[in-house]
Amino acid sequence: MPQIYFLCTGNSCRSQMAEGFAKQILGEQWRIASAGIEMHGLNPKAVQVMAEKNIDIAHNRSKLIDMDYLKTSDLVITLCGDARDRCPVTPANVEKIHWPLRDPAQAQGTESEILTVFRQVRDEIETRILALAQQVATK
Template sequence: MPQIYFLCTGNSCRSQMAEGFAHQFLGPDWRIASAGLRVDGLNPRAVAVMAEVGIDISRQRSKLIDQDFLRTSDVVVTLCGDARDRCPVVPPTVSKIHWPLIDPAQATGTPAEQLAVFRQVRDEIGRRVKALAAQ
């Protein structure tokens, strides 16, 4: 069974949304997980914007990178420069992909403006996961 791992700094937003989209677009034929360099907890705005597109990530949890899952993955996707630069070394058989996405948790402004950034990042992640699934 193919395996994909989405990595970000705190495993709170981008990698969680990517995991949610992957479950939808890749389905049960894949082992899918996300993790971070640290555990920041699941961001409630990420949960809210994913619910807007019919994907429930509320039961996912923020977790640290599992070295065994990392080494046995077919694809590792980093969603921020920090994860890309600090990701542990993986075997050459692992396909590494980097998606340089802004961190929606750093958005400023009104709550509505912050949610708009979350939606923008969510939509970009959705497009990228869907394209990956089509390959």
């Protein structure tokens, strides 16, 4: 079974949303996980905007990178420059992709403006996961 790992700095927003979409879109034929260089806890706004897409990530938890999972993954996707730059070395057979996504947790402004940023990042992740699903379907 192919295995994918989504990595970001704190495993609180972007990687959690990517894991949620991947589980829904790629389905049970993939092992899917997410982690961070650090643990920042699950961001409630990420939970909120994913619920708007009928994806429940409320029971997820922030996790540190598991070296065994990393080394046995078929695909590692970093969602920020920090994760890309600080990701531990992976074997040559592990495909690496970088998606440079804005950190919604850094958004400032009114509650509405901050949620807009979370939704924009969420929607970009969904688009990228849908494109990934098409790519892996044609391999």
